[in-house]
Amino acid sequence: MKIIIINSGSSSIKYQLINMPTQEVICSGMIDRIGLDTSNLTYVTSNTKLDESLLIANHKIGLEKIAQLLMDDRIGVIKSTQEIDAIGHRVVHGGATFSNTVVINEEVKEKIRQLFDLAPLHNPANLEGIDVAQEIFATAKQVAVFDTAFHQTIPVIAYKYAIPSKLLTEKKIRVYGFHGTSHKYVSEKAIEYLEKSSKIISIHLGNGCSMTAIQDGKSMDHTMGFSPSNGLIMGTRSGDIDHSLIFYLINTLGYTPTEVNNLLLKESGMLGLTGYSDLRDIESNAEKGNVDCQLALAMNAYRIRKYIGSYTAAMNGLDAIIFTAGIGENSSYIRKLVCTDMDYFGIEIDMEKNEIRSKEIREINTLTSRTKIMVIPTNEELEISNQVYNLLLN
Known part of the structure; x- marks a missing residue:
């Protein structure tokens, strides 16, 4: 076929x-x-x-x-x-x-x-x-x-918002989760590599970015929510913000709802911070001394580190973190920013291993690191192909 x-x-x-x-x-x-x-x-x-x-x-x-x-x-x-x-x-x-x-x-x-x-x-x-x-x-x-399918295992304690319950029961407003095809693929590869079902945080970093807490192979929590705009700082999306900002932009600064939506989804994130949406451009300019690009990269890594902390608490432990997708697999700079000074969580990065490029599953942690730091190339296409084949075969 x-x-x-x-x-x-x-x-x-x-x-x-x-x-x-x-x-x-x-x-x-x-x-x-x-x-x-x-x-x-x-x-x-x-x-x-x-x-x-x-x-x-x-x-x-x-x-x-x-x-x-x-x-x-x-x-x-x-x-x-x-x-x-x-x-x-x-x-x-x-x-x-x-x-x-x-x-x-x-x-x-x-x-x-x-x-x-x-x-x-x-x-x-x-x-x-x-x-x-x-x-x-x-x-x-x-x-x-x-993409939402993998996250159907997120428990109600994590997927329900603290808003009137009828909005969940009647309107289905809840955390759905995204990048599920990628998170499913790399977490299964990690479990196979580690030879045990572990407590894993999968970090998918591309133009869109998300993290998933995965325990015993199941999605337990996820940075994105009702839509794929929440959580981490992304190429053009703001990620987490105070929702009151939306009303301030509309009621005080005169923005229309459409303008606010466009601002938060298409003009924010790394683009809003630096003028560039592609991380390769941002890293290049940061290396040349661009202060805005340097700060944006630091903010990006800081947000990831906060979620590592919260998901480690939610799972009461951490065996491995996974970097995947275009930025996660290729940006040694971001991986270094995320993993430096994280020894409290047992995360110790090997700087030489971090610089090695490979298309294979690899560890970039030190030998003494309690937590595995893994780079696993995602293959959403193969995962989709398996699901399509199995559906049509049956």
């Missing part, structure tokens, strides 16, 4: 063509910095590696470009769209409706559309990916895998 996985992030598209059940990756790649002045495209097969810098204005253009490459006469890997059996789509918010992987129909699409307001940077891009894929790969089964 040939399955194309489409993973649309807020500013990126990762994709893989996987042959199941062998898990052979026929083709893979990504487009990042979507909507910025210059986007980066990669396309990799067994005998081709293409890297391009070009303008990709939105996700629709990006998906059309990927489809062209897959069927290119010279470097393509399929002759016809009919060779594709299924398309697996990562969908960020499933709300209270979706707790499992589902075959996409018009009703599912409408439910995803109804959740736009809860994940405005993601669900619209996810649905656009579905629509474009249905046009291009008309004979393939379209399947949705929801």
